[in-house]
Amino acid sequence: MSAHNGPLRLGTRGSALARTQSQHVADALRAATGRPVELVEIVTAGDRSAAPVEQLGVGVFVSALRDALLAKEIDFAVHSYKDLPTAPADGLVIAATPVRQDPRDALVARDGLHLSELPPGSTVGTGAVRRIAQLHALGHQLDVRPIRGNVDSRLRKVTDGELDAVVLARAGLARIGRLDAITETLDPMLMLPAPAQGALAVECRDGDGDRELVRLLAHLDDADTRLTVAAERALLAALEAGCSAPVAALAVLAEDEDGALELYLRGAVISLDGVRDVRLSRSARLSITDPETTAESIGRELAADLLEAGADDLLAPGAGADEILRPGDAPGDGSQSGSAR
Numbered sequence: 001m002s003a004h005n006g007p008l009r010l011g012t013r014g015s016a017l018a019r020t021q022s023q024h025v026a027d028a029l030r031a032a033t034g035r036p037v038e039l040v041e042i043v044t045a046g047d048r049s050a051a052p053v054e055q056l057g058v059g060v061f062v063s064a065l066r067d068a069l070l071a072k073e074i075d076f077a078v079h080s081y082k083d084l085p086t087a088p089a090d091g092l093v094i095a096a097t098p099v100r101q102d103p104r105d106a107l108v109a110r111d112g113l114h115l116s117e118l119p120p121g122s123t124v125g126t127g128a129v130r131r132i133a134q135l136h137a138l139g140h141q142l143d144v145r146p147i148r149g150n151v152d153s154r155l156r157k158v159t160d161g162e163l164d165a166v167v168l169a170r171a172g173l174a175r176i177g178r179l180d181a182i183t184e185t186l187d188p189m190l191m192l193p194a195p196a197q198g199a200l201a202v203e204c205r206d207g208d209g210d211r212e213l214v215r216l217l218a219h220l221d222d223a224d225t226r227l228t229v230a231a232e233r234a235l236l237a238a239l240e241a242g243c244s245a246p247v248a249a250l251a252v253l254a255e256d257e258d259g260a261l262e263l264y265l266r267g268a269v270i271s272l273d274g275v276r277d278v279r280l281s282r283s284a285r286l287s288i289t290d291p292e293t294t295a296e297s298i299g300r301e302l303a304a305d306l307l308e309a310g311a312d313d314l315l316a317p318g319a320g321a322d323e324i325l326r327p328g329d330a331p332g333d334g335s336q337s338g339s340a341r
């Protein structure tokens, strides 16, 4: 595991959301293995800087934790899976994907309103291009406003009357105990979530001396989560070359009549103005011996289907993002992330 014999050091960012999800993982690991865990707060360049997250990129949060892992300042880290780049990190491994939270997006609107009840012209705040595009695609003539900031400050924009509604991940609200704020959990047919939304990634070093910790952390792994995330992320990775367009994906598992696992994957690529969208699905039985590899191929195959159906036009650089986002609002689901992540 490591040279030291004290508690395992779990690196976390200082925001409410990051601390809560890290503490939850620490408690679960202790319950499963009896090993004490201490939280070590990592202050990232993103936390120190006053510059908008959109200019820094969500990568600054992830890479500060990864640097601390590689420097052996911490033993493991917990990330929101959807914020991780698809490329694997050298010397590190994702040792566990704990049970996923509800992956859907949620609407928090004034007066308890649902999406379909918002009058034309209503102001709806969200940062993710994926959500902006799908809100436009609804055709309700909503006035979609790019917003940033942590979960609490986004909720406050509705209570303060600055916006009629905001859209954010249900999982983030669940983790900070604010499910009460939700006025509607959005149907994935209308608002398909980001790949891996609601899932966590538990990461540690991948060296010869780290096998024991990798084995310990595996206690936290949920096989179904790992499979659905593998399919969604494989789709994202296959589409990502130069991608600045909104990509959404959601996989679900079901048992067929013979008790075999079947994975059903939906994917969408939407132009930022919501005018053009390509939405497709695919399902297949997972192999018993290597379900993860089958899950990944479903993701890659669905990506190829999407490209063939015209998603490549929507993925071309400059396919609409520039007109809709203000300068500095980089596209990508990480773009709206504030200090509460």
Ligand SMILES: NCc1[nH]cc(CCC(=O)O)c1CC(=O)O
Pocket: 080, 081, 082, 083, 167, 168, 169, 170, 171, 172, 196, 197, 198, 199, 333, 334, 335, 336, 337, 338, 341
């Ligand atoms: N990029 C922001 C981000 N990254 C992770 C979450 C919380 C939800 C999750 O873990 O998927 C959020 C907030 C949001 O999208 O509203």
